[in-house]
Structures are given as structure tokens and as C-alpha cells.
């Protein structure tokens with residue numbers, strides 16, 4: 505019996521359109537090769553900055569209801585220079601993440617064969633770690649405002665508060681421990697700035713220490729975010745699962761992917777682990793207006809995100825197959841220019857499809 509997975513695609517802005525098209529082609533090729541075992545029904549949504557310019561909103565107001573019908577969401581990138589980034593981000597990506605309670609954002613830092621890393625260590629040891637980003641609150645709680653003190657010019661002030669709930673912090677920390685248990689290096693690094701931010705991060709650290717007691721088989725460490733940035737560069741071999749707040753993990757995961765060779769390689773999953781809502785899979789990178797439309801964007805981050813989506817849909821063997829095809833492709837030197845090659849997006853896509861064959 506064949507299973508059809510309904511996938512909402514939201515390419516959105518800039519290179520998001522190119523890399524989602526690449527992902528669709530690869531997923532279609534996988535389905536074709538499954539001899540009828542499974543198929544994908546893609547429904548594409550035209551939301552993004554162009555939609556905003558036409559309709560005054562980043563997505564259809566009924567769009568969330570519509571998205572609920574799908575098994576997963578495959579997302580491109582959001583943001584374009586014509587509209588302030590906070591409007592486009594909150595109007596689309598964060599609107600979906602927060603309304604669908606996609607509270608766990610998984611961002612693997614993957615070192616691929618054939619891709620040169622600026623880290624000397626990458627030549628000596630195998631590096632592989634995962635950033636677990638709290639994805640529903642923290643610095644992205646949207647709490648604050650702008651006002652005037654009434655003191656005339658220069659009197660405007662702004663408050664941006666971070667919200668850390670015990671419930672929200674504990675669930676992401678437990679998620680990180682559960683993930684660490686599935687890995688060879690059973691270790692969780694807890695990242696905060698609890699020396700300077702004396703409420704939310706202090707509570708986060710306390711919850712981490714409490715939860716750690718339930719996982720005596722998992723090693724732990726507590727590292728300030730600035731020290732963790734240095735550790736990413738100096739001692740990455742010591743990392744396995746890194747759990748951090750919404751903002752800290754966003755910054756650290758960009759650093760991680762740059763250390764792996766390019767932001768264009770980084771994949772991510774925005775998970776609603778309870779499966780009450782669809783989860784969303786997307787490359788970590790943004791819309792890259794400087795190269796959008798030229799056909800040279802790196803599709804690997806989007807393709808590796810498709811592999812995470814396959815795993816989430818229960819197609820674990822297909823996820824492994826896609827991941828292997830990605831590694832064969834980069835290993836054989838088919839690389840876009842951000843990682844030192846000359847291949848186009850379409851050429852990388854075609855190579856990955858060819859490499860899906862056993």
C-alpha cells in the first residue's frame with residue numbers, strides 16, 4: 505500500500521525559492537525510486553515579502569488553518585531588503601513556529617566530505633554536534649515596546665524583555681538530554697549568560713542541574729555563551745548536544761555552520777514534538793539577496809533539512825539514503841561557490857539525485 509505525504513512548501517524569499525525547488529526535485533526522485541511505496545503531494549504557498557507588498561500581510565490570515573492539514577512544512581527563507589526584517593520574520597516564520605508550538609529547533613552542525621573547514625581540528629578528528637534551540641520564548645517572546653521619555657530629542661527608549669518559563673525551559677532541556685542519549689558522545693552542554701542576566705538564565709541553569717539528575721548516564725557542562733563561542737572554535741571535539749536559548753542558539757548555530765564550511769550547508773527542524781501541529785523543516789540560511797536569482801545558491805542546507813523531514817515522517821531509511829547522497833555529492837567535488845566550487849544549484853541537485861541510486 506502506498507502512503508502519500510502531504511507537504512506544504514513555502515519557498516518565501518530570495519534563494520528560498522531555488523533551494524525549495526531543489527528539495528522538491530530530490531524528494532520526487534526518492535518517491536519515484538520507492539516503486540510506489542510512498543509519494544509526496546506538495547502544496548505550494550505564495551507567502552513572503554512579495555505577497556506582503558501586494559496584500560499587506562506576509563501570509564494569508566487563514567493560512568495557519570490551512571497548514572494544519574499537512575504532514576509537514578518545507579520552508580525556504582524569509583526576508584528581503586525592501587521591508588524591515590522584523591516585519592517579515594514575525595509575519596511568517598515566527599508566526600508559524602509560535603502558533604504551531606514548534607518549541608524544539610534542531611540544528612545539526614555537519615562537516616561534509618570534500619568541504620574545507622576553517623577549523624584545523626576538522627582535519628584531525630571527526631566533528632559532529634547539534635545545537636538545540638529553544639524556539640518558543642526567551643528573547644523571542646515579543647515582549648516590550650518603544651516609548652518617549654518626554655525629554656525631547658534623544659528621549660526615545662525601547663524595552664525588549666526575554667521570557668523564560670519553567671515549563672518552556674524544562675521541556676527543551678529534557679529534549680536535549682533525550683537526544684544526547686541517542687548519540688555516541690552522551691553529553692549535553694548548557695549555554696547561558698547567567699552571570700550577567702540574573703533572572704531567566706539563573707533559573708535555566710537551576711532547571712538544567714535538576715533535570716541532569718534524571719540522566720546520570722549523560723555527561724554535562726555549564727558554559728557561558730561567550731566561552732561557548734570560543735569553545736566552538738578551539739575545542740569542538742568536546743561537543744555533542746548544545747542546548748541554549750532562542751537567541752544564543754541562533755547565533756551559535758550560525759557560527760557552527762560557518763566553521764563547517766558555509767551557512768549554506770546548515771539544516772534545521774522546527775519540531776512540535778507532541779505532533780499536535782505540523783513541524784517545519786528549513787535551511788538555517790536566510791534569503792541571500794546578493795546571490796538570489798543567479799542559480800548559484802547552495803541547496804545542501806535545504807536538502808539536509810529534507811532528510812530531517814523524512815526522518816520525522818517515519819522514512820528513516822530514505823533519510824539516511826538522502827544524507828549519504830549529499831555526502832557522496834560533496835565528496836566528489838560537486839560544490840557551489842560558497843564552498844569553493846563552481847557548480848550551480850541545479851548541478852548539485854542533479855548530482856544528489858544521481859547519488860541516490862544504490
Ligand code: GGG
Nearest residue numbers: 580581582786787788789790
Ligand atoms: N530559513 C531561515 C530563515 O529564513 N531565517 C531568516 C531569519 O532572519 N531568521 C532569524 C531567526 O530565525 O532568528
